[in-house]
Amino acid sequence: MRAAALVSIAVVAAATGTAARAQRPAAGLRRVAGVVVSATDSSPVAGASVAIIGTTLRMTTAASGRFEFPRAPADMLDLLAARIGFEPEILSLPAGSGDDTTVTVVLPPNPIQVSPVVVTASREEHLAEESPVSVSVATEADLARRATIGVDDAIARMPGVEIQGGQIGLRGSSGYSRGLGSRVLLLVDGVPANEADRDGIDWDLLPVTEVERVEVVKGTASALYGSSALGGVVNVITRAIPDALQLRARLLAGGYADPAYAPWRWRTSPALFGGADLSLSRGIGPVRLLLSGGGLSNQGYRENNDDRRVHGLAKLVLASSPQLQAELVGAAADESYGQVLLWCVQGQCDDRGQAYQPFRVDSTTLGNRTRSTKYLVQATGRQSLSPGVALRGRLSWYRTSFDDGYRSSSDRALSDRLGGEVGAEWHPREGRVINVGSEATYAAVSSDLFGDHSETELAWYAEDESAVGASGRVTLGVRVDAVAVDAVAWNAIASPRVAATWSWSPVRFRASVGRGFRTPSLAERFTATAAQGIQVIPNPNLQDESSWSGELGAAAPATRHLVVDAALFWSQYQQLIEPELVTGGTEIQFTNVTRARVRGLDLTARAADLVDGHLTASLAWTWLDAQDLTNDQPLAFRPRHLATLSADWLSDVAGVGVVTFGFDARLASRPARVEIFEGDRRVAARTLDVRAAWQRRGIALVAKVENAFNYIYTLVPRTLEPPRTFSLALTFEQ
Amino acid sequence: MRIAVAAVLLPLALGCDGGLGPEPAATACSAGICGVVHFRGAVPDSTDYVRVVVYRTVPDSLSQLTAFAGFSDPLPLGPGSARYTCCITPLPPGSYAWVLVVWKKLGLLDVTSAPALLRVAGSYLEPADTTRLGVVTIPLGGATGGVDMVADFGRLQSISAFLPPAAAAR
Numbered sequence: 064m065r066a067a068a069l070v071s072i073a074v075v076a077a078a079t080g081t082a083a084r085a086q087r088p089a090a091g092l093r094r095v096a097g098v099v100v101s102a103t104d105s106s107p108v109a110g111a112s113v114a115i116i117g118t119t120l121r122m123t124t125a126a127s128g129r130f131e132f133p134r135a136p137a138d139m140l141d142l143l144a145a146r147i148g149f150e151p152e153i154l155s156l157p158a159g160s161g162d163d164t165t166v167t168v169v170l171p172p173n174p175i176q177v178s179p180v181v182v183t184a185s186r187e188e189h190l191a192e193e194s195p196v197s198v199s200v201a202t203e204a205d206l207a208r209r210a211t212i213g214v215d216d217a218i219a220r221m222p223g224v225e226i227q228g229g230q231i232g233l234r235g236s237s238g239y240s241r242g243l244g245s246r247v248l249l250l251v252d253g254v255p256a257n258e259a260d261r262d263g264i265d266w267d268l269l270p271v272t273e274v275e276r277v278e279v280v281k282g283t284a285s286a287l288y289g290s291s292a293l294g295g296v297v298n299v300i301t302r303a304i305p306d307a308l309q310l311r312a313r314l315l316a317g318g319y320a321d322p323a324y325a326p327w328r329w330r331t332s333p334a335l336f337g338g339a340d341l342s343l344s345r346g347i348g349p350v351r352l353l354l355s356g357g358g359l360s361n362q363g364y365r366e367n368n369d370d371r372r373v374h375g376l377a378k379l380v381l382a383s384s385p386q387l388q389a390e391l392v393g394a395a396a397d398e399s400y401g402q403v404l405l406w407c408v409q410g411q412c413d414d415r416g417q418a419y420q421p422f423r424v425d426s427t428t429l430g431n432r433t434r435s436t437k438y439l440v441q442a443t444g445r446q447s448l449s450p451g452v453a454l455r456g457r458l459s460w461y462r463t464s465f466d467d468g469y470r471s472s473s474d475r476a477l478s479d480r481l482g483g484e485v486g487a488e489w490h491p492r493e494g495r496v497i498n499v500g501s502e503a504t505y506a507a508v509s510s511d512l513f514g515d516h517s518e519t520e521l522a523w524y525a526e527d528e529s530a531v532g533a534s535g536r537v538t539l540g541v542r543v544d545a546v547a548v549d550a551v552a553w554n555a556i557a558s559p560r561v562a563a564t565w566s567w568s569p570v571r572f573r574a575s576v577g578r579g580f581r582t583p584s585l586a587e588r589f590t591a592t593a594a595q596g597i598q599v600i601p602n603p604n605l606q607d608e609s610s611w612s613g614e615l616g617a618a619a620p621a622t623r624h625l626v627v628d629a630a631l632f633w634s635q636y637q638q639l640i641e642p643e644l645v646t647g648g649t650e651i652q653f654t655n656v657t658r659a660r661v662r663g664l665d666l667t668a669r670a671a672d673l674v675d676g677h678l679t680a681s682l683a684w685t686w687l688d689a690q691d692l693t694n695d696q697p698l699a700f701r702p703r704h705l706a707t708l709s710a711d712w713l714s715d716v717a718g719v720g721v722v723t724f725g726f727d728a729r730l731a732s733r734p735a736r737v738e739i740f741e742g743d744r745r746v747a748a749r750t751l752d753v754r755a756a757w758q759r760r761g762i763a764l765v766a767k768v769e770n771a772f773n774y775i776y777t778l779v780p781r782t783l784e785p786p787r788t789f790s791l792a793l794t795f796e797q
Numbered sequence: 798m799r800i801a802v803a804a805v806l807l808p809l810a811l812g813c814d815g816g817l818g819p820e821p822a823a824t825a826c827s828a829g830i831c832g833v834v835h836f837r838g839a840v841p842d843s844t845d846y847v848r849v850v851v852y853r854t855v856p857d858s859l860s861q862l863t864a865f866a867g868f869s870d871p872l873p874l875g876p877g878s879a880r881y882t883c884c885i886t887p888l889p890p891g892s893y894a895w896v897l898v899v900w901k902k903l904g905l906l907d908v909t910s911a912p913a914l915l916r917v918a919g920s921y922l923e924p925a926d927t928t929r930l931g932v933v934t935i936p937l938g939g940a941t942g943g944v945d946m947v948a949d950f951g952r953l954q955s956i957s958a959f960l961p962p963a964a965a966a967r
Contacts, residue, residue, distance in 0.1 A: 326819045409822045412873045416833075418820040426873030746816045775816040 092450075093159055096131040097166035099124050099144050108170055110303055111146035112180045112188060116153065117493045119453035121188055122385040126306050132385050136450045137162070143190075144168045145180045147202055151190065182253065183278040183298040185528065185538070186287060186498055187488060195538055195562030195575045196284070197616055197630050197665065199223070201277040203302075208711065208725065208756065210315065210765040210792035212338070212359065214274060214299055215266035220707050220727050222667050222683030223281050227700055227778040231264065233281045234632055235661040235689040236294025238700030238738075239779050243653070244584045244640060246294035246608075248284070252301055252392060254441045254459045257291050259478035259506035260513055262584035264297070265463065267396050268437050270374050272313050272340040272794075273355050275302040281665070282632060283579030283612040286540045286560030289502070289522050293579040293610055301392065304344045304351035304380055310797045313340045313357075317790030319364040323773050326417050329366065336361035336790075342376075349383040364785050366412075366423040367401035367431065389444040395437065402431040402467065405781040421775065421783040427470070435465045453488045455500075474592065476510030478585075494530030499523075506585065513589045514601075520582070521545045526560075535565035538575075546582050548603070556580045556607060570619040573630075581608040583640055587653040598650045599642075606655045610636045616665075625670045633662040642738075659698055663687040680710040697735035700779075702748075704732040720759030727752045731778070740780040748776045748784065763794040829888040830933055832944035834872060834898055834919070838951030845901045846871040847918065847948065851888065852895040855930070857961055862911040866893060872948075890937045895930055896921040898948040899956070915956040918948035 095115070099108040107128025114121035115135055124130050124144075139158045145151035149170035156164055184194040191198060199221045211217045215226050225232045227239045237246040242263050249256045249264045257264060277299050284292040316337040321328050340357030358373040374396040381389040409418050411425040441459035448454060459482040467474040486500025500523070507517040526540030541559040560577030583605040592599050616630035639657035644650070664686045671679040689701035711725030731748040754767040773787040834849065849869040856862050867888045897920040904914050921944050923931040935941050 323815065324819045407873075410870070410873070414822060416822050418822045421817065427871065744817065744820075749816070772815070775818070777817070 091137050092134045093137045093162045093164060094131070094133050095135040095140075095142065095156065095164045095166070096129070097164075097168060098128045099130065099146070099168045099170060100128055101149070102169045102171040105169075108144075108146050108149065109305065111144050111149075111170070113168075114143045114188060115450065116141040116143050117490055117496075118450035119447040119488055119490065120385055120450055122382075122388075123303060130385075134386065134450070135164075142166065142168070144170060145190070146170060147204070149173055151180075181278050182300070183250065183280050183284075183296055185526065186253070186486075187496070192571050192618065193536060193564050195536070195564050195573050196614060197223075197281045197573075197628075197632075199279045199281065201279075203275050206271060206274060206276075207763065207794070208723070208754065208765070209727075209752075210313075210754075210767060210790065210794075211271055212315070212336075213266045214269060214271050214277060217271060217274070218277050218279060218297065220709070220729055221279055222707060223665050223685045223705065224279060225702065225705060225731065225778075228782060229264075229266065231297065232701070233279065233295035234634075234663060234665070234685065235687045235698070235701045236634070238698060240640075240642070243586045243590070244581070245291055246581055248288050248291040248296045250288075250296060250298040251394070251439065251441065252390065252443065253298060254443065254457055255288070255291070255480075255482060255504070256439060256441075256459070256461050257480075258463050258584075259461065259480035259518075260463070260476050260508040260510065260584065261586040262291060265396070265435075265437050267372060267374065267398060268439060269299055269301065269394055270340055270355055270357050270376055272311065272357070273302050273342060273353070273376050273378075275300050281630075282575070282614050283560075283577050283610055283634065285558040285579035285581075286542050286577050287524060287526065289524075289542060289544045289558070290520070290546070290580060290582040290607075293581040293608060301376070301378060302353070304346055304353050304378065306346040306351075308345045309343070310795075311340075311342045311344075312795045314793045315339070315359070315790060317767075317788060319785065320773055320787035320789070322422060322775065322786060326415050327420060327422055329420070329422055334362040334364050349381055351378075351380040351382070353378040363401065363403075364422070364788070365403050365406075365783060367429050368403050370398065370400040372396060372398040372400075386447040387445070389442070391442045392439070393441075394439040397437075398433075398435045400433055400435075402428065402433055403782070404428065406783060408781075419781070421777075421781075430470065432468045433465055434468070436463070438462045451490045454485070455488070456483075456485045458483050474510075474512045476508060476512060478506065478508040478510075481505045495528065497525070497527050499525045508585050512592050513586050514591070516549055516585050516589055518582070518585060519547045519550060531563075531565075534568075535563065538562040540577075544580070544582075546607075548585075548588065554607070556609070570617050573616045573618075574614065576611070576613040579610045579612060579634075583607070583653070587640060590653070600645070600650050600652050602652050602654060605640060605653060606638050608636065608638050608640055608655070610634050621668075624672050625668060628665070628667040628669075630665040631663075632665065633660075635660050656693060657698075658692040659690060660692055661687065661689045661698070661701070663689075674712075677712055677714055678710065679713070681707070682709075683707045699736045699738040700734050702731040702734050704730065706730045720757055723754075723756040723758075725754050725756075737780050743780055745780070746776050748778060749774055750776075761796045763792075763796075765792045765794075766790075767792070828935075828940050829867070830893075830896065830935065830940065830944045831942045832921075832946065835945070835947045836874070837947060837949040840874050840950050841900075841902075841953075843902050844874070845903045845914075847874060847898060847900050848872060849946070850897060850899045851893050851933075852897075853891070854894045855959060859912060859957070859960070860908055862915065862956060862960075863906065863908055872898075888935055890935045890939075893933045893935070895959075896933050896944055896946070898946055900948075900950065900953055912955065912957045916953035917956050917959065918950060918953055919946045921946050 099111045109126045111124040113130045120132050140156050142154045150173040180188050181191045181198045182188050184196050184198050201217050206217050219226045223234045231247045243261050245263050280296040284296045318333045318335040338359030342355035344353035355376040361370040363369045377393045379391040407420040407423040412423045439461045443457040445455045461480040464477040482504045484502045489497045502522040504520040509515045522544045524542035528538045531537050543557050545553050545555045547553045558578045562575035564573045588603050588605050589601045590599050591601050612634040614632045618628040621627050636659040638655040639659050640653050641656050642651050643654045645652045667683045669681045685705040689698035691698050708728045713723045715721050728751045733745050733747045751771045752769040753771050756765045767790045769788040850865045851867045853866050898918040900916040900918045902914045921931040923929045
């Protein structure tokens with residue numbers, strides 16, 4: 064895979080132990096330690112993933128670039144080291160029982176290497192190129208370059224990703240359903256964190272400044288993750304904690320431009336936003352602690368659109384050895400914001416002679432506010448019993464509450480999701496790994512909108528991944544979920560998956576077929592309210608949505624500077640849940656009505672190190688054919704074309720620092736159909752974001768203009784997307 | 798270099814279309830009446846709603862006060878103007894002697910409470926003689942626009958004041 068000749072290595076095999084060693088390894092084992100350095104300047108590479116292939120042993124290098132496996136197999140073994148921005152390397156070490164093996168792994172830089180290791184595609188660390196499903200990654204550098212306010216902003220420009228009204232759709236899996244039900248599962252460091260009542264995603268749960276990377280699995284992942292992973296998975300991975308004391312601070316300030324058209328101008332002063340985040344982390348021996356807090360105040364670009372939020376994060380990591388790793392994460396967020404449901408149409412506000420005022424709301428809804436709080440606590444642990452067997456477990460609690468305040472009434476909800484999992488990773492022989500586990504989830508809600516209800520879910524999963532031939536891998540997996548609502552009528556669902564990857568140098572192919580499902584959220588089953596004069600009535604008999612999905616993809620380096628990835632994907636959905644008018648059109652109920660088919664093509668090209676190393680660029684295009692087969696019409700809220708073009712010009716100016724100029728251009732074509740206000744004029748979404756950054760000695764300044772052309776558009780009817788937005792982010796890291 | 802040029806030109810091309818733009822509101826409706834209400838003064842705290850209401854004839858008794866020929870949705874109580882185009886539909890063709898903006902105090906509205914709860918914030922006036930109420934005529938199969946009024950919350954008048962003295966005394 065990676066020619067040994069390219070690897071500059073030094074292997075020192077000492078026949079005897081050293082004084083530094085606390086104890087001799089047991090028979091059949093040995094100590095393997097070393098350092099990972101950059102081929103450019105021999106500087107240590109911190110945060111590199113190091114693993115002994117075919118075993119449960121893996122760890123991350125410290126700031127010094129060092130790693131150590133005190134109980135590695137004595138047999139001949141392959142050591143993998145990988146890091147973003149470097150070519151991953153595999154180093155073969157000769158057998159040596161009782162030896163003390165010290166190695167230096169030299170990683171050649173490869174700027175096109177976005178994320179060599181991903182974890183979401185198969186629950187364990189995996190070389191990205193061997194992933195049997197499409198995975199996109201937003202790296203720490205991507206997040207820093209865009210200086211985004213939230214995690215959703217960071218991933219909204221990924222290929223095949225569409226976020227409409229806060230709801231995410233991956234390759235057309237979801238449209239917009241007013242926040243109820245998500246066909247995408249959110250993981251925080253691998254732990255499910257969708258809301259217990261609405262099953263939605265709270266993008267503001269984690270401060271974006273503490274996110275190391277976001278992995279997005281595009282396609283059904285129910286065979287590993289169960290319900291909600293019908294359309295894919297978003298895994299937000301929090302920042303690793305370095306050994307040394309680290310202080311990080313970010314100040315963010317900005318504002319919104321006036322609309323380009325005078326009849327729509329309604330403010331006398333510009334709308335501004337600003338926020339600050341501060342984090343402190345320290346590693347002492349095996350214990351590492353991170354504390355982070357921040358807040359944001361935003362006047363909003365629309366009437367009644369102000370937003371105030373505070374958030375905090377604490378992370379405690381215990382890494383006493385590569386064999387035992389435990390982590391405790393606690394996060395909290397509190398937000399108070401004005402409700403903007405629909406923009407004002409003629410007569411609902413001071414319309415100034417206009418058919419609609421997109422920056423204003425119905426005057427009778429002025430003052431409507433929502434208070435929303437979230438608390439997350441999760442503990443994870445992994446114990447490697449031997450080089451061939453590891454156990455893992457987790458416990459989590461996620462509490463959300465909201466209080467919608469209207470002029471003369473209010474709605475509220477309090478929900479809790481408790482989760483637990485135990486699992487094992489077994490390497491019975493070289494090239495084969497078996498993952499088994501069991502999960503339990505209990506969700507409960509108390510609300511005047513949804514009533515008082517609970518849902519219990521038990522699941523068992525197993526996945527077997529085997530090497531086939533010299534360059535192929537086959538994965539067989541199945542997960543069985545049993546779900547009961549209000550502790551009655553258990554319903555069992557099986558989700559199998561078959562996947563494979565193989566190489567035909569230099570092309571790496573991948574293929575997968577699997578079944579997915581989604582259990583209706585408690586909100587979809589039990590909502591009882593009145594909205595815009597129409598009664599919403601509950602449907603306790605709502606059935607699961609299900610799908611069969613497949614993907615065929617290939618990735619290949621076209622040149623030394625260019626990598627191309629293509630994927631054909633296809634999904635056949637059954638029993639999709641949609642809000643329907645019932646009882647003669649006087650009431651709305653969520654019902655299983657739709658058979659649907661979504662198919663399409665993803666094309667991505669990434670180039671790096673162009674023009675003497677100054678230019679990096681990426682181009683992505685997703686073509687989507689999303690059809691409602693029941694009613695023979697396009698599925699609502701699915702743009703046929705999604706295209707993104709990004710480029711950054713980087714220059715290291717002597718005495719000044721690193722200066723970067725870049726942009727993101729994005730096009731989402733006009734959806735063929737929307738579900739409400741179908742008669743409204745709609746346009747394609749076309750935005751251009753431009754940015755300039757300066758970085759020197761731990762200080763970074765990013766100036767950004769989003770939607771530079773002040774393009775006025777909607778993704779959800781009568782809900783305006785942000786106009787031209789200016790922002791300045793100052794980051795300090797010491 | 799060609800890539801760099803293309804990378805710059807493509808996003809510029811994307812921005813050529815400005816997206817959604819202003820759309821003037823309809824100035825006429827297919828049936829009923831339409832116009833613009835201009836607000837003046839502070840809206841009282843005890844406001845329940847403000848509507849445009851229409852009478853065939855000026856009521857001559859308290860019992861006719863709630864016999865509206867038609868009324869609009871509640872008007873948004875913002876500063877400036879509020880357009881009520883086509884809100885009063887359907888209205889049959891014919892003449893309407895009194896078109897007014899009525900302010901309602903919080904409370905249950907019925908025949909007996911109407912004089913206490915309803916106030917006149919403004920009326921449609923004869924354009925040629927603004928001391929007189931204007932008569933609005935809706936043609937057969939058509940509509941009437943330009944029925945503009947001023948609603949002055951600083952000069953609310955009891956609706957009873959518009960009744961004949963004998964009727965108001967009854």
